[in-house]
Amino acid sequence: AQSVAQPEDQVNVAEGNPLTVKCTYSVSGNPYLFWYVQYPNRGLQFLLKYITGDNLVKGSYGFEAEFNKSQTSFHLKKPSALVSDSALYFCAVMGTYKYIFGTGTRLKVLA
Amino acid sequence: GAVVSQHPSRVICKSGTSVKIECRSLDFQATTMFWYRQFPKQSLMLMATSNEGSKATYEQGVEKDKFLINHASLTLSTLTVTSAHPEDSSFYICSAYRGVSDNEQFFGPGTRLTVL
Numbered sequence: 237a238q239s240v241a242q243p244e245d246q247v248n249v250a251e252g253n254p255l256t257v258k259c260t261y262s263v264s265g266n267p268y269l270f271w272y273v274q275y276p277n278r279g280l281q282f283l284l285k286y287i288t289g290d291n292l293v294k295g296s297y298g299f300e301a302e303f304n305k306s307q308t309s310f311h312l313k314k315p316s317a318l319v320s321d322s323a324l325y326f327c328a329v330m331g332t333y334k335y336i337f338g339t340g341t342r343l344k345v346l347a
Numbered sequence: 348g349a350v351v352s353q354h355p356s357r358v359i360c361k362s363g364t365s366v367k368i369e370c371r372s373l374d375f376q377a378t379t380m381f382w383y384r385q386f387p388k389q390s391l392m393l394m395a396t397s398n399e400g401s402k403a404t405y406e407q408g409v410e411k412d413k414f415l416i417n418h419a420s421l422t423l424s425t426l427t428v429t430s431a432h433p434e435d436s437s438f439y440i441c442s443a444y445r446g447v448s449d450n451e452q453f454f455g456p457g458t459r460l461t462v463l
Contacts, residue, residue, distance in 0.1 A: 270451070279353070279440050279456040280391075326390065334381065335442075335452060339390045 238263045238331045242338035249317045257312040257341045259327030268330035269310045273323045317345045351443050353455035368426045368458045370441030376421035377443035385438040431462040
């Protein structure tokens with residue numbers, strides 16, 4: 237069965253420190269992977285995606301993610317966190333014809 | 348490009364009434380649109396998939412007579428919550444798919460439904 241796991245409900249990081257939000261997946265074939273961010277009472281905003289090619293994907297707002305096929309992971313990273321990065325982050329994998337979302341990770345960046 | 352709008356952004360209604368939510372792709376044609384429901388502090392739950400000109404495909408456990416979906420054109424899909432009850436209160440999000448190979452979906456800003 238296809239699935240996405242975000243093992244951390246919440247991640248706290250100090251402003252200026254690097255951040256990582258974890259995501260692992262299980263899917264047959266080559267995965268299409270996505271990261272989205274959601275601010276309160278808003279829809280999802282696209283951050284980045286991996287389809288093929290370079291394992292390190294750069295996205296919006298300084299975020300990047302590393303695709304690791306052997307570990308079936310697609311962790312989201314940012315070198316220096318901002319307070320404004322505080323939000324809910326979703327990892328998703330494209331299944332047969334639809335997205336499969338992780339449960340979301342709430343990122344809290346502390347000033 | 349690839350902007351999706353939803354209307355209304357917020358709606359409050361009385362129990363027993365019906366509410367219609369519109370989802371529009373503003374600058375592209377969407378071969379497929381998706382409707383999601385999100386409970387507080389939870390992930391998105393796919394409710395149904397709609398293709399222009401055909402009946403929507405509902406996920407298991409979603410009442411098709413309760414949540415009517417119409418995809419009348421390549422830029423518009425509507426979700427009607429019929430005879431709404433307080434338990435239908437939720438955040439509803441639509442997304443649209445252009446039909447290109449990267450399979451990316453573009454999400455609307457969401458509609459907050461509150462049923463009194």
